[in-house]
Amino acid sequence: MGTVYAIANQKGGVGKTTTAVNVAACIAEAGYSTLLVDIDPQANATVGLGLPKDAEPNIYDVLSGDARAEEALVPTSIENLTVLPASPDLAGANVELPRQPGSENRLRDALAPIRDRFAFTLLDCPPSLGPLTVNALVAADRVIVPVQTEYFALEGLAGLLDTLALVQRELNPRLSVAGMLLTMHDGRTRLGRDVEREVREHFPDLVFDTVIPRNVRIGEAPSYGRPVIHHDPHCAGADAYFELAKEVAARG
Numbered sequence: 374m375g376t377v378y379a380i381a382n383q384k385g386g387v388g389k390t391t392t393a394v395n396v397a398a399c400i401a402e403a404g405y406s407t408l409l410v411d412i413d414p415q416a417n418a419t420v421g422l423g424l425p426k427d428a429e430p431n432i433y434d435v436l437s438g439d440a441r442a443e444e445a446l447v448p449t450s451i452e453n454l455t456v457l458p459a460s461p462d463l464a465g466a467n468v469e470l471p472r473q474p475g476s477e478n479r480l481r482d483a484l485a486p487i488r489d490r491f492a493f494t495l496l497d498c499p500p501s502l503g504p505l506t507v508n509a510l511v512a513a514d515r516v517i518v519p520v521q522t523e524y525f526a527l528e529g530l531a532g533l534l535d536t537l538a539l540v541q542r543e544l545n546p547r548l549s550v551a552g553m554l555l556t557m558h559d560g561r562t563r564l565g566r567d568v569e570r571e572v573r574e575h576f577p578d579l580v581f582d583t584v585i586p587r588n589v590r591i592g593e594a595p596s597y598g599r600p601v602i603h604h605d606p607h608c609a610g611a612d613a614y615f616e617l618a619k620e621v622a623a624r625g
């Protein structure tokens with residue numbers, strides 16, 4: 374049975390999309406059939422994999438009930454990696470979903486017929502704890518929480534963990550935290566080292582051993598529409614995401 378991972382944190386710019394795209398690419402590279410579902414209206418994961426953000430049908434049509442997930446799947450140029458793309462229309466779902474009872478199950482129900490076709494499904498969440506992220510947490514087995522290694526790193530994590538506990542209690546008892554991931558880390562600075570220590574002390578056992586360094590190649594890869602492991606397979610960022618993918622698979 375396939376495992377579904379939500380990549381979530383209500384903060385923007387912490388590395389959710391980068392992690393979703395690169396872990397998906399690493400797992401696909403290892404030979405597993407992998408699906409990346411973009412549920413952020415910004416469609417950064419879709420564009421970062423070289424796909425247009427106006428594909429029809431897309432995740433908005435799926436969540437609206439106008440298309441089946443199967444119809445919206447798009448193959449990528451990467452072997453074993455399929456995308457269910459987002460489009461800016463998806464912003465409308467934030468308003469429409471809450472008006473419909475039971476709408477928090479939409480994504481889970483839509484993915485049910487296809488989830489076992491993929492060994493791994495990754496859900497790239499928007500930067501909020503709104504209806505789209507709740508849909509992802511209901512559909513997921515496990516959550517990966519990217520945490521940017523900076524001064525306010527811990528801020529907001531308590532709120533996120535409360536939301537996870539609530540979803541687990543009320544909507545999805547299967548849900549568990551796969552791990553917190555330190556991203557954009559600069560081990561040369563004292564701040565970087567202090568924040569890493571603080572997060573590890575605060576959440577013992579929960580933080581992945583692998584730390585993603587701040588790396589120019591990671592930042593520029595999306596503008597070429599490809600994951601960093603294809604942009605520059607031997608850079609520090611690619612190495613880190615390969616290590617992380619192994620850790621994710623091992624913890625699963």
Ligand code: ADP
Pocket residue numbers: 384385386387388389390391392417500556557558585586587588589591592593595610
């Ligand atoms: P989120 O999805 O949480 O909003 P992103 O993954 O889009 O965050 O990352 C925010 C920005 O930081 C993007 O421009 C991305 O390319 C860049 N970025 C992410 N991770 C790294 C990294 N390890 N090193 C350098 N730049 C990064």
Ligand code: MG
Pocket residue numbers: 389390391413417498499
């Ligand atoms: Mg994003």
